[in-house]
Amino acid sequence: MNPPEVIRLLLVDDHKILRDGLRSIIEQKTNLHIIGEASDGRAAIEQCNKLLPDVVITDVAMSGLNGVEATKQIHKKHPHIKIIGLSMHANKQFIQGMFKAGAYAYLLKDGDSSELITAINSVHQNKKYLSKKIDQSYLTLLNREEVIVDKELSSREIEVLQLIAEGNSSKEIAELLFLSSKTVDVHKNNTMKKLELYTIPELTKYAIRNGLTSLE
Template identity: 40%
Template sequence: MNRIKVLLADDHTIVRNGIMSLLESSPEIEIVGEAGDGAEALAKVKDLLPDVLMIDIAMPVMNGIEAAQEVSKYHTHTKALMLSMHNNEDYILKSVEAGAYGYLLKDTTRDEILRALQTVARGEKYFSPSVSHIIVSSYLQKVKETEKVKSKKTKLSKKEKAIVRFIIDGDSSREIAEKLNLSVRTVDNHRANMMKRLGVKNAVELVKKVQEEKLA
């Protein structure tokens, strides 16, 4: 069985020693090197070709998120696994965006570290439960905000609703203009604006969209 080659990067020697003492008894893990900052970690990734770079976030010279981004771009054979004391949304989401394959908190157990290393080494994602909760919550919030924006975009004014009802009845722009005491040009402008906002190309699609989403 091939051992998982791990490079440790943390600016505190005592932390690196602690992690090594936790992992050295595992027959499937090989600690191939260590680094005290992000720049040193990148140099050693290039030389040592580890399977996993286990890296802290807050470090001098280059932080862990910047290093993870460089690894994901230029050293795809190595997967970045963040190991941090920071359990906040900003760090977690920035790590994910940077291409990190996992995120663990420093108070995690040896078993979870091993599980994370095995998962990430296979090219799969691993996030501790509390971190996963933050990622999912952030995603759901973005979906909610997107739906809110979409709802605002597709909301029709009172005049637009009146025009689209006549379009549904099959009236022409001239007929609608006469009924609403508007110019034909104004009716056509409203029609064009509604089609643009709703992402449709013609009156048939406009009617279908309005009826499906019950906008009028």
């Protein structure tokens, strides 16, 4: 019998203790090799560009750049990389957002360790997987037209929106995204017009409701 195919993985979570927990589970399988880690969405994109893993396991709600937007950017550039979303949340906004962004699986953080291994093997075989603790009918959302964020918002506007919701000023956002404060304000104003939301509290509620951030 031939040995199982080696699967190369990247772990993404802004809590090291959770990454360590995932590592301890995964390293029990000889065919699963962890080739890198990242603590936020932007680092995950950089690691994917550099390491080209087979599978990425990423937290969904991370500060700076959330897992949905990171997944979207990774999937666009590297469609062969299979992405597994990992979250505390079972609501449809997070689930649909990850699948629409290009993820192949969605797991809950309180799930069984065996389910993580099952999900890794499933996505590596081009099969989608949804946590057993979640209503399986949610998979029908994949065939619907509704999306987690208004289609007119650009990736940059989504980044700015998340950072606004997380309490950052225009100056702070400019430093994080290597933009001018004026450019950030342009993105903010465009986002407000598109969403017809004109206050920071309204934008924050929208970002939370649509899974851009959970403010964990």
